[in-house]
Amino acid sequence: MKVLITRRLPGDYHKLVAKDYEIILWDKDEVVSREFLLDNIRDVDGILCLLTDKIDKEVIDKANKLKVISNYAVGFDNIDVEYAISRGIVVTNTPGVLTETSADLVWALILSSRRHIVSADKFLREGKFKGWDPNLFLGYDIYSKTLGIIGLGRIGTAVAKRAKGFDMKVIYYNKSPKPETEQYLLKEYNLKVEYRDLESLLKESDIVSINTPLNKDTYHLITYEKLKLMKRTATIVNTARGPVIKEDDLVRALKEGLIFSAGLDVFEFEPQVNKELLELDNVVLLPHIGSASFETRQKMAEIAVNNLLLVLQNKEPLYSVNYHQLKNAIL
Numbered sequence: 008m009k010v011l012i013t014r015r016l017p018g019d020y021h022k023l024v025a026k027d028y029e030i031i032l033w034d035k036d037e038v039v040s041r042e043f044l045l046d047n048i049r050d051v052d053g054i055l056c057l058l059t060d061k062i063d064k065e066v067i068d069k070a071n072k073l074k075v076i077s078n079y080a081v082g083f084d085n086i087d088v089e090y091a092i093s094r095g096i097v098v099t100n101t102p103g104v105l106t107e108t109s110a111d112l113v114w115a116l117i118l119s120s121r122r123h124i125v126s127a128d129k130f131l132r133e134g135k136f137k138g139w140d141p142n143l144f145l146g147y148d149i150y151s152k153t154l155g156i157i158g159l160g161r162i163g164t165a166v167a168k169r170a171k172g173f174d175m176k177v178i179y180y181n182k183s184p185k186p187e188t189e190q191y192l193l194k195e196y197n198l199k200v201e202y203r204d205l206e207s208l209l210k211e212s213d214i215v216s217i218n219t220p221l222n223k224d225t226y227h228l229i230t231y232e233k234l235k236l237m238k239r240t241a242t243i244v245n246t247a248r249g250p251v252i253k254e255d256d257l258v259r260a261l262k263e264g265l266i267f268s269a270g271l272d273v274f275e276f277e278p279q280v281n282k283e284l285l286e287l288d289n290v291v292l293l294p295h296i297g298s299a300s301f302e303t304r305q306k307m308a309e310i311a312v313n314n315l316l317l318v319l320q321n322k323e324p325l326y327s328v329n330y331h332q333l334k335n336a337i338l
């Protein structure tokens with residue numbers, strides 16, 4: 008059996024695969040080329056891919072014996088899951104292990120985009136610090152303010168937990184209210200989290216954190232009209248997927264001072280970043296590093312490899328997007 012792996016992963020977990028399977032590895036330090044993907048998908052039994060690899064109908068149609076698409080990410084918007092289902096292919100992902108690391112980064116972005124951390128560091132390195140100044144780099148408080156979480160899933164919940172230390176009021180918007188998560192946060196963390204519709208959340212929050220997956224309901228969830236509802240002193244942070252925010256609209260809002268600041272780890276046309284964003288100093292920009300800790304990236308590799316191997320051995324993967332759907336369809 009053959010397996011296609013589209014990048015060398017931290018921890019060399021792909022060696023586990025090599026014990027029993029022939030590996031075709033894209034061994035360059037860049038996103039796999041479409042050509043290589045299309046050429047090599049033909050006769051592999053499994054693929055371990057990254058969120059940057061578009062596994063669409065064209066790729067799936069080229070595959071003659073593909074049983075599993077193991078995504079090295081929790082998000083799976085790079086994969087045409089519906090089409091994979093129609094072809095009986097299992098799609099797996101790596102939730103859970105990256106939750107806390109990703110939530111840490113949300114807070115790094117909140118802190119840095121409210122308190123000018125990046126610009127202030129640059130200012131100092133450029134030799135511009137001439138002494139304490141009552142008006143230097145004034146930002147807005149985080150402590151005791153209102154945090155609005157869009158998407159109270161695993162990562163959104165981990166972001167909420169951390170707000171306790173900042174004595175914040177926490178509200179959330181989700182496709183539907185999540186009373187069980189509300190109870191969990193109350194019981195385990197003594198943290199009251201209240202549901203709001205999207206408009207109310209945007210109006211009330213001082214800081215908005217986007218933690219929702221990208222799908223047809225969340226594509227361009229945040230537009231200029233929505234940003235207009237926010238406070239002029241507010242910050243929006245997106246570590247989920249770029250297209251949840253209409254990027255041109257965010258640029259306009261930041262330029263017009265409609266909101267105070269933004270922190271972005273993801274972009275609508277990633278890896279391209281809107282040139283105008285690069286010119287603005289009220290936004291902190293990161294290259295999609297939410298889960299980038301040594302520990303977490305290794306755990307993700309371990310899970311992605313195990314998911315792949317389990318499906319190839321006709322067993323249930325640790326985490327999957329469509330395994331039960333496929334099983335039910337067969338029964």
Ligand code: DGY
Nearest residue numbers: 079080081082105298
């Ligand atoms: C994911 O897993 O979906 C993140 O965006 C990268 O870790």
